Amino acid sequence: MKKNILGAAVIFFVTLAFLLMLDDITSNGNQEPQINVEVYDADANQQPDMVKTDEE
Numbered sequence: 001m002k003k004n005i006l007g008a009a010v011i012f013f014v015t016l017a018f019l020l021m022l023d024d025i026t027s028n029g030n031q032e033p034q035i036n037v038e039v040y041d042a043d044a045n046q047q048p049d050m051v052k053t054d055e056e
Helices: 002-026
Strands: none
Touching: none
16 A cells, blocks of 8 residues: 555656656747837937936
8 A cells, every 4th residue: 555655656746747847848948038128319308217427
């Protein structure tokens, strides 16, 4: 009885590991991260909410 429970636990965890590995392989894991860039038009006098200084 104890060997049957142990065997079932091993089969369960091996199956779980296989399914997780299969999910990782089939998912689109190579996507580039989304980067939000705000572009300001210099001719329209748009100003960002940040101050730039030339001093170090």
